[in-house]
Structures are given as structure tokens and as C-alpha cells.
Amino acid sequence: MSAEFDITETLDVQGESCPMPVVKTKNAIDDLGDGDVLEVLATDSGSMSDIDGWAASTGGVELLDQVEGGDVYKHYVRKTE
Template sequence: MSAIAAAAELDCKGLNCPLPILKTKKAIDALQSGEVLKMTATDPGSVNDMASWANRTGNEVVEHTEDGGAHTFFIRKK
């Protein structure tokens, strides 16, 4: 369990590119600045894609963990 408190959670398991990114963007838009979104995905490509998306948009991936092919991202809205 992570110590980071998430204001919202998004399940992208089973989804493939570009859906995890598109859904993450929507979910982040619904948050306030500084709030954290917890997103889980099974798409292995989402690891690099989340990093690139965060780089461009200025949102921050504060934590990324992997457990048996499931990736969990904590993303703080800028």
C-alpha cells in the first residue's frame, strides 16, 4: 500500500494505447491542482507513455509500482 492519498482512482486494466492516456487526461482534468490520481494499467507501453505524457503536460508521476504485470501510477495534477 502506498502512503499517498489519492483523490480519485482510475482503472485502465485491460486497455491498450492510447486509452490509458486519454482516460488519465480526462480524470486529471476533473481534479484540483495538487490532487493525486491513482491509475492502474496492464498495458506495458503505459509506463513510457505515462512518463512522456507527464513530461509534456507538467503533471507529475509521483510513484510508479509494478505487481505481476499491473502498473500503478500516482499522478499529481500540476
């Protein structure tokens, strides 16, 4: 699945709850370059909807994929320009 893109960096926010997954994703994306892909590992089930909503209304990011597997929710966000 994730073979379609290369992961530049992984952000681990497992155990953290709202609003930290979105806030830390935004900060991590700020530190990346155009085209880079951030993988976010979260245990907050609200992160599926939250990161989706954040990516949809924020410029400069593209949500590539969201994977729900076991207890961990994985999000893949590309920084665009």
C-alpha cells in the same frame, strides 16, 4: 510507498491498450483539483513509458511514482498548478 501521498481517485484502465491509458488519464486529471492525486491501474506494459512521457511534456501534472507489480502497472499523478 504510497504513504507519502493520499490518493484522491483511482482510474481503472485494466485491459485497455494504447492510446486509452494516456487519454483517460488526461481526462481524469482534468476533473480533479490542484494537488489531487490520481492513481491509474493499467495492464498495458506500454503505459509505463507512455504515462512517463506524457507527464514529462504536459504542463500541470507531476508523476509521483510508477509501480510495476505482477500484471498491474500503477501510476500516481498529481495535478499541479
